[in-house]
Amino acid sequence: MKLLEYADPDMLAIDLANKLAGELAAALMHEDRATLIVPGGSTPGPVFDDLCAADLDWSRVDVLLSDERWVPQDDPASNAGLVRSRLLVDRAAAARFLPFHVEGETPENALTALQDRVEAHLPAAVALLGMGDDMHTASLFPRADNLRLALDPHAPALVEMRAPGLEHTRVSLSARALASSLSLHVVITGPDKRAALERALNLPPQEAPIAAVLDDAVVHWAE
Numbered sequence: 757m758k759l760l761e762y763a764d765p766d767m768l769a770i771d772l773a774n775k776l777a778g779e780l781a782a783a784l785m786h787e788d789r790a791t792l793i794v795p796g797g798s799t800p801g802p803v804f805d806d807l808c809a810a811d812l813d814w815s816r817v818d819v820l821l822s823d824e825r826w827v828p829q830d831d832p833a834s835n836a837g838l839v840r841s842r843l844l845v846d847r848a849a850a851a852r853f854l855p856f857h858v859e860g861e862t863p864e865n866a867l868t869a870l871q872d873r874v875e876a877h878l879p880a881a882v883a884l885l886g887m888g889d890d891m892h893t894a895s896l897f898p899r900a901d902n903l904r905l906a907l908d909p910h911a912p913a914l915v916e917m918r919a920p921g922l923e924h925t926r927v928s929l930s931a932r933a934l935a936s937s938l939s940l941h942v943v944i945t946g947p948d949k950r951a952a953l954e955r956a957l958n959l960p961p962q963e964a965p966i967a968a969v970l971d972d973a974v975v976h977w978a979e
């Protein structure tokens with residue numbers, strides 16, 4: 757794991773967006789298409805605001821969510837809604853997006869139809885993930901019902917997840933799917949997440965799911 761510290765969240769967002777854009781552009785120099793995995797939550801928005809204007813061939817980029825809350829895309833909790841409003845604008849509007857939520861479908865039925873399509877987009881050229889204070893990433897939560905499956909090396913690409921305290925059923929890329937990314941970045945801010953990251957370095961993924969993807973990750977942190 758490599759840790760990059762920034763003077764403030766604005767500097768982090770600008771530098772990280774430039775890094776992600778550079779890696780996507782490099783991938784597109786030798787691949788027809790490149791997959792970008794992005795998280796939901798409140799942290800990545802400023803990175804998206806800078807990344808969406810990057811001068812690269814977005815028409816050859818496939819954007820995939822690291823996870824989704826099982827709500828309609830116009831619900832404020834929807835990660836697809838966040839990505840559509842903050843990333844898939846400006847130049848990045850030309851990217852192809854593969855949302856997970858299907859109106860009127862149960863997660864179980866939707867996942868059956870999605871697995872092959874998601875698998876076909878792996879390994880991602882670039883993945884950006886967040887992390888919670890509880891050391892979860894994507895929707896791989898420490899006490900989630902399907903965590904054992906989600907951490908299995910032979911897990912499917914997508915796993916349905918429920919955990920105590922979660923308002924919505926989630927679907928998440930499995931640890932295998934996330935860790936297969938050719939470049940993986942984690943974006944966190946604040947002292948609590950910095951302390952959680954230090955704890956995760958000494959815990960197994962069953963207790964600290966972020967640990968399943970940290971080995972080759974670049975973690976970007978600002979106070």
Ligand SMILES: O=C(O)[C@H](O)[C@@H](O)[C@H](O)[C@H](O)COP(=O)(O)O
Binds near residue numbers: 822824825
């Ligand atoms: O659906 C989500 O919320 C994300 O994919 C999730 O994994 C997020 O990255 C962490 O929960 C951190 O969230 P914040 O950025 O809001 O702290």
